[in-house]
Amino acid sequence: MPKASCVYHPGRDAAAFCDGCGAPVCADCVSVRVSYFSRVAQKLCNACIAKSDAKAAAILIGAFVPFVLVSSLAWAFFFLSPLLGWLYLFSTPLFFGALALRYYRRRVEKIKAKAG
Numbered sequence: 001m002p003k004a005s006c007v008y009h010p011g012r013d014a015a016a017f018c019d020g021c022g023a024p025v026c027a028d029c030v031s032v033r034v035s036y037f038s039r040v041a042q043k044l045c046n047a048c049i050a051k052s053d054a055k056a057a058a059i060l061i062g063a064f065v066p067f068v069l070v071s072s073l074a075w076a077f078f079f080l081s082p083l084l085g086w087l088y089l090f091s092t093p094l095f096f097g098a099l100a101l102r103y104y105r106r107r108v109e110k111i112k113a114k115a116g
């Protein structure tokens with residue numbers, strides 16, 4: 001057991017160190033979280049739990065908003081004409097693919113420029 005007191009409860013012995021910020025925390029203040037992406041279990045303090053929840057929410061919204069936009073536009077096009085709808089549905093991945101490709105090429109160019 002680490003000999004330090006909890007950052008939230010001065011006087012109480014720390015039970016662990018937070019894997020997020022390294023702060024010593026008591027048993028009441030530490031929670032074990034399993035990362036959704038890496039499947040790694042982490043001991044986190046309350047502040048880091050709140051931070052990771054906010055990050056997860058931001059990722060979810062970041063994925064949800066474009067999804068709603070794309071799907072509602074698809075419905076609008078299908079409503080106008082099935083041909084337009086299908087054209088739109090097929091062109092959307094192409095559009096985002098081209099965008100991703102451009103972004104990737106720019107990054108490669110930047111790295112090349114840095115390398116000399």
Ligand SMILES: [Zn+2]
Nearest residue numbers: 018021045048
């Ligand atoms: Zn922390």
Ligand SMILES: [Zn+2]
Nearest residue numbers: 006009026029
């Ligand atoms: Zn505590």
